[in-house]
Amino acid sequence: MKAVQVSRGASSVHQLYIHLVFVTKQRKRLIHPAMEMKLREVFAEVCDELECKLLSCNADGDEPEEKEGSDGNHVHVLIRYPPKVAIADLVNRLKGKSAYVINRLSQVAQGGRRNSDVTFGALWTPSYFVKTVGYETIDKTAKYLWDQRRAAEQAKGL
Numbered sequence: 001m002k003a004v005q006v007s008r009g010a011s012s013v014h015q016l017y018i019h020l021v022f023v024t025k026q027r028k029r030l031i032h033p034a035m036e037m038k039l040r041e042v043f044a045e046v047c048d049e050l051e052c053k054l055l056s057c058n059a060d061g062d063e064p065e066e067k068e069g070s071d072g073n074h075v076h077v078l079i080r081y082p083p084k085v086a087i088a089d090l091v092n093r094l095k096g097k098s099a100y101v102i103n104r105l106s107q108v109a110q111g112g113r114r115n116s117d118v119t120f121g122a123l124w125t126p127s128y129f130v131k132t133v134g135y136e137t138i139d140k141t142a143k144y145l146w147d148q149r150r151a152a153e154q155a156k157g158l
Contacts, residue, residue, distance in 0.1 A: 012083055014082060017055075017079065018079055019077070020077040020128060020129065021076050022077070025124060032071045036075070039057065039098050039102070043098065050089075051081075051085070052090065053080040054077070055078040055079060057077045058145055059075045078133070098123065099122070
């Protein structure tokens, strides 16, 4: 998996990568496979809008020995981004748009009623984890996220 790339902007050459983790409100296990796929789509859209690149996205739970079929309560995201994008703005857009989209989908599925587990603005906790990923570790981080996803799928019997 070769994710490392030097990007060029109007006045810069850069190689900026971050690993983000978002946790669901009250650590509720809400992120089932279909929601994870939708989150990946929304995150990719936001990244495209901000001239970033979504490299990896997967959800999992807190414990390595998850129960079969259990849904995730946090999501890992690996993104390449340009220096003009503030990380806090990127996080705000990712969390805001994903919460909005998931809430709308939940309302449609509930026949127009709000799902008490997923309400607008309350899908994610207000906090997040962010780590810059350097050239030497970008492939290792991407592989870690990929391996974590494969392990989760195997545990769920997918």
